Amino acid sequence: MISIENISKQYEAIKALNHISFKIDEGTCFGLVGPNGAGKSTLMKILSGILLDFNGDIHVKDWKVSTDRIKIKQQIGYIPQEICLEETLTAQDNLILFGNLYGLKGKELQIRMEEVLQQIGLKDRAKDKVITFSGGMKRRLNIGCALLHKPSIVIMDEPTVGIDPQSRNSIFSIIHQLKAEGSTIIYSSHYMEEVEQLCDSIGLIDKGKLMEFGRMEELLEKYAKPSLFISGESIETEMLQRFGEVESKGHGYLLNSEQPLLTLENLVTHCREHSLEPRRLELYHPRLEDIFFNLTGTQLRDS
Ligand SMILES: Nc1ncnc2c1ncn2[C@@H]1O[C@H](COP(=O)(O)OP(=O)(O)OP(=O)(O)O)[C@@H](O)[C@H]1O
Known part of the structure; x- marks a missing residue:
């Protein structure tokens, strides 16, 4: 169990995190979602032991970050939002560099390097310089560097921003594989559909506050309003209002109704x-x- 207890972080005048508390079960994938500037990266940096100046505490297994920081850090693989690689070196040499930082060397490092290159799908590019890689390949290598010491907790800060769909799928496969091996994943994103697809539980964060936390199915159940979607040139609000509460959604309307099947039937007849x-x-x-929008009135996407 990872327990985040009453975490607050102030950057001079900005309150980046405001009394955040929640728990993550071991071996699950937790998604931290929120718009730009919500406080996701700050929380990820605190969780990975990079940002030390904060209030509150974090418990991992029987350790506390306030007293056992090094032990906790050894359990963690942190993939920052910004790619952190030496571009003039090959993929292999970057892995050696990071492996050495984790205290790996010789045969042990060689074996882990082979396994990681396989895992991130870059085995045939191992001897190429990073400067020749696409953004997605760099991102995968960055992930690989954080996995060399076999961390039991993997923290990924928006790993799919600005990459091609193929690399995105490859990152999803890596996450599925890590989870199958029993790792705990902490994944931040402002892409809701990714989090919905990958994560077992989520925290919704906005302006430094945890707006909601829980298992995905429970949240969808809790906020689920039965509704119908209807669109078309001849469809107008006035007509729909006689069947239920109407709101605009994309190119059409959502029609909230306690009995959506009956309303559907009536609407078809009409x-x-x-x-x-x-x-x-x-x-x-x-x-x-929709849940996030209902809670905060903020759309998550930049667009
Ligand atoms: N080093 C810093 N100094 C001052 N303010 C900071 C610093 N880092 C972050 N902030 C501010 O703290 C708030 C939270 O930022 P943070 O980067 O944690 O958000 P985020 O949810 O990760 O956003 P994004 O999705 O854009 O990365 C923002 O208002 C940001 O401007």
Whole structure:
């Protein structure tokens, strides 16, 4: 169990984290989600033992970060948001550099390097200089460098920002594999669909405050409002209002109703009788993004 207890962090006038507390079960994938500037990186740096000046405490197994920082750090592989590699060296030499920092050498380092290169899909590029790599390949190598010492807790700060879909899928595979091996993953992102896909539990953070925390299914259940989605040129708010509470969503409308199936039936009848042809008419399942929006009134995407 990793227990985050009442963490606060102030950068001069900015309160980056405001009394944050939650727990993460071992062997699970935890997603920290929030918009730009929410405080995700600050919390990730505190969790990985890089940022030492904060209030509160963190417990990992039987250790406390306040008194057993080195023991906890040995358990952690931290992948920062900014790529941290020596570009003039080869992938292999970067791994050796990081391996040495973790105290690995000789045969042990050689074996781990081979395993990690396989895991990150860069075996055939091991002897190439990093400067020749794509952004996604650099990102994967950066992940590999943090895995050499077989950490039981892997902390990834927005690892998929600005990379190609192939590298993104490859990172997801690495995460699935790490989880299958029993590692605990702490993953921050502002891409809701990624977190929904990967994580067992989540913390929603905004302006330094933890807005919500829990298991994914529980949160979706808690905030799920039964609704229908309808769109089409002939579909107007006034017509929909007689069937339930209406809100705009993308190119159409969400129609909240306690009995969505019955409403769907009534709506189909109405459309048929009035020769209205919706482009889309379907049951709508709330997503993590909807929960965040309901809680904070903030859209997560930059766009
Ligand atoms: N070294 C620093 N000095 C001063 N203010 C900082 C520093 N690092 C972060 N901040 C501020 O703290 C707040 C939280 O920043 P943080 O980087 O933790 O957010 P984030 O959720 O990771 O954002 P992003 O998704 O953009 O990386 C922001 O207002 C940011 O400007």
